[in-house]
Amino acid sequence: MTADLRSIVELAPLVRSRAVSPVELTEACLQRIEARPELNAFITVLRERALAEAQWAEEEIAAGGYRGPLHGIPISIKDLVDVAGTPTTSGSAVPPRHPETDAPIVTRLRTAGAVIVGKTNLHEFAFGTTSEESAFGPVRHPRDPGRSAGGSSGGAAVALIEGMCYGSVGTDTGGSIRIPSAACGSVGLKPAYGELPCDGVVPLSTTLDHIGPMARTVIDTAIMFAVMKGASVEADSRVKYAFGVPERYFCDRLHPDVREALGTTRERLERAGHEVRTVEIEHASRTPEVYLHIVLPEASWYHAATLATHEASYSPGVRLRLEMGRYILAEDHVRALHFRTVLRRAVDKALDGCDALLLPTLPIPAPVLGEASVDVDGTQEPVRAAMLRLTQLFNISGHPAIALPAGTTGDGWPVSVQLVGRHGETERLLGIAAAVER
Amino acid sequence: MTIEAWLKAACEDAERRGLAELKPLLETLARSTAALREADRLIDRARL
Numbered sequence: 001m002t003a004d005l006r007s008i009v010e011l012a013p014l015v016r017s018r019a020v021s022p023v024e025l026t027e028a029c030l031q032r033i034e035a036r037p038e039l040n041a042f043i044t045v046l047r048e049r050a051l052a053e054a055q056w057a058e059e060e061i062a063a064g065g066y067r068g069p070l071h072g073i074p075i076s077i078k079d080l081v082d083v084a085g086t087p088t089t090s091g092s093a094v095p096p097r098h099p100e101t102d103a104p105i106v107t108r109l110r111t112a113g114a115v116i117v118g119k120t121n122l123h124e125f126a127f128g129t130t131s132e133e134s135a136f137g138p139v140r141h142p143r144d145p146g147r148s149a150g151g152s153s154g155g156a157a158v159a160l161i162e163g164m165c166y167g168s169v170g171t172d173t174g175g176s177i178r179i180p181s182a183a184c185g186s187v188g189l190k191p192a193y194g195e196l197p198c199d200g201v202v203p204l205s206t207t208l209d210h211i212g213p214m215a216r217t218v219i220d221t222a223i224m225f226a227v228m229k230g231a232s233v234e235a236d237s238r239v240k241y242a243f244g245v246p247e248r249y250f251c252d253r254l255h256p257d258v259r260e261a262l263g264t265t266r267e268r269l270e271r272a273g274h275e276v277r278t279v280e281i282e283h284a285s286r287t288p289e290v291y292l293h294i295v296l297p298e299a300s301w302y303h304a305a306t307l308a309t310h311e312a313s314y315s316p317g318v319r320l321r322l323e324m325g326r327y328i329l330a331e332d333h334v335r336a337l338h339f340r341t342v343l344r345r346a347v348d349k350a351l352d353g354c355d356a357l358l359l360p361t362l363p364i365p366a367p368v369l370g371e372a373s374v375d376v377d378g379t380q381e382p383v384r385a386a387m388l389r390l391t392q393l394f395n396i397s398g399h400p401a402i403a404l405p406a407g408t409t410g411d412g413w414p415v416s417v418q419l420v421g422r423h424g425e426t427e428r429l430l431g432i433a434a435a436v437e438r
Numbered sequence: 439m440t441i442e443a444w445l446k447a448a449c450e451d452a453e454r455r456g457l458a459e460l461k462p463l464l465e466t467l468a469r470s471t472a473a474l475r476e477a478d479r480l481i482d483r484a485r486l
Contacts, residue, residue: 283481289474292467324463327448329439332471335478342481 003032003163008220011166012069018061022072022115025166026054029074029117033164038145040137041158043079043089045118050074053115060113069223071113076165077106078153079119080126081211082200090202091124091134091152093313094306103200105169105211105228112227117165120155124318126171126204127299128152129179129387132369133315140369141183143413147366150183150387152176156214157184167224168214173204174291175361175391177212178403178418182361185405185414187221187433188214190391191426193398196228205298207337208291208395218404218437222430233427241432243269243419244279244354249287250390253376254363257409262360265406265417269358269436279354282346283339287393288385290343293328293336294396300325344397347420351399356432357420360390361403365413390418400426402433441468441475 004025014020030047057072079089082099083106089096102110110116121139123131131139131154139154141147142162149158153170157180160168170177172190181188189212196211203209213224222233245251245266251259266276300307303322311319350357363376363386373380394401399420406417419436421429445468452460 283477286473286477289470289477292470293474296467320457320460320463323452323457323460324467327444327451327464327467328471329444332474335474339474339478339481 004028005163005216007217008069008073008166008215008223009217011073015072016061016066022054022057023051025072026050026074026115026117029164032162033118036142036162039140039142039158039162040121040134041139041155041162041164042076042118043091043121043136043155044086046086046116050115050117057113057115067113068227070109070167070227072115073167074115074117074165075109075167075169076118076120076156076159077116077169078122078156078171080122080171080202081106081169083116083119086119088202089119089135090126091122091136093135094310097202099200101200104197106200108228108230109169114167120153120159120168122155123152124315125202125303126152126173126176127318127321129175129384130367130369131155131180133317135315138369141366146369148183148369150180150362150366153188153214154180157181157186157188160184160186160214160216166215167220170212170214171201172210172212172395173208173295174388174395177214178361178391178401179387181214181403182416183366183414185416186214186216187218187402187404188212189221189225189402189430190394190400191225191229192400192423195400195426203302205295207294207298207340210395218402218430218433221402222434225426225430231427233430239435240273240275241355241435242275242277242353243356243358244277244350245358246281246284246350247278248280249284250359253379253381254360255365255377255409257365258360258363258415261406261415262417265358265436268438276358277354279350279357281350281393283342284346284393286339287343287396288389290336290339290396291388291392293332294340296321296325297328297333298325340396343393347393347397347399351420351422356429359418361416361418362387363389365409365415394420399423400429402429404433404437441472444468444471
């Protein structure tokens with residue numbers, strides 16, 4: 001079955017004019033989900049509810065009640081986010097929660113008329129970068145089922161590139177929207193910290209958690225974000241931007257094709273009249289230890305009760321990381337929280353005089369499932385550390401960051417670049433990303 | 439608490455709880471904590 005990879009911005013006027021039926025769109029998405037069960041993109045498929053929602057959308061539009069670009073458009077929700085009447089499994093065998101109300105973000109999407117086709121698979125409790133530790137099977141990359149789709153929002157990214165939905169909601173604590181977007185060749189936005197409410201979302205680390213939109217294009221991501229936030233986004237293609245590339249630390253160890261893609265993007269932007277300069281983010285090399293001393297104890301706090309009663313229900317790797325967090329001393333956790341201020345100021349300083357930072361999203365293409373380490377330009381590195389290396393700083397600093405496709409490796413694997421904007425300028429960042437997207 | 443004392447206590451506790459597989463992860467964590475403490479020591483707190 002050929003996937004419909006049209007964008008939301010292409011479909012919206014067709015849905016509004018009734019040239020395209022939301023019911024037919026939804027049925028087609030459901031069929032694509034059912035055609036590729038081996039990818040494990042979804043945990044719960046809401047077939048009957050989605051078709052009823054699509055029917056309602058169709059009737060409402062016919063009666064002149066068009067709500068906007070998401071009206072009648074099938075979307076998916078990461079199964080860490082509450083959807084009323086559906087278990088929130090968090091990708092785990094630990095007993096799920098059974099929300100009676102939607103998370104506020106879901107309410108906003110429903111109010112806009114979006115049709116929810118299902119809950120997507122993820123790395124268990126969002127505590128991983130490969131989506132392979134899940135009680136519902138690993139999320140498999142459509143290009144090669146032996147490869148990871150990235151994580152933790154892996155199911156969401158696969159659902160997008162396979163045409164199982166037109167927009168997705170993911171979460172991002174160290175890179176979990178941007179990493180699978182990079183691995184799969186889609187777009188994912190981590191807004192600024194606190195910009196979108198994380199109520200109704202199972203927490204991993206409340207200091208670092210973000211929720212955000214994922215789609216196949218920047219403009220579709222902007223449409224999703226506008227609904228999720230209640231904002232508007234405009235791109236001005238006439239504006240010339242200044243980009244800062246933080247080469248030290250972020251470009252030290254990259255797959256050669258990732259380095260080449262960054263260079264190609266840089267040259268393309270310069271040819272288009274934008275300025276691209278090298279900048280430095282002070283103390284960036286401290287990011288991994290700061291991240292670890294925040295995420296581990298905060299995750300352990302949330303899971304303390306269930307670790308006592310359901311320890312055997314966790315994936316072994318997730319359980320061990322949660323147990324590690326219980327040993328971190330309070331003084332070291334506080335050290336990390338204070339260093340968060342240092343890093344935030346360092347990113348602000350690097351952005352001084354720039355409209356956005358430009359760097360790769362992942363140093364490697366999608367890794368092989370089950371591998372503990374990966375070769376990055378001649379150096380063996382743990383997979384988890386490699387995949388977090390370029391994204392996690394901006395969870396600590398809270399700056400908005402977006403991943404978008406930047407070509408492929410020599411053997412066809414997606415490569416991605418990441419743009420980081422200033423606090424309070426997420427809408428502007430989306431406009432900049434639209435200018436960079438090719 | 440020194441990192442050495444912390445690591446010793448953490449590994450003994452992990453062993454007692456039947457989580458011997460945690461020990462190599464705790465050793466990695468100890469190195470990370472040492473790096474964090476060193477970074478903290480070098481930061482001018484007056485600027486925070």
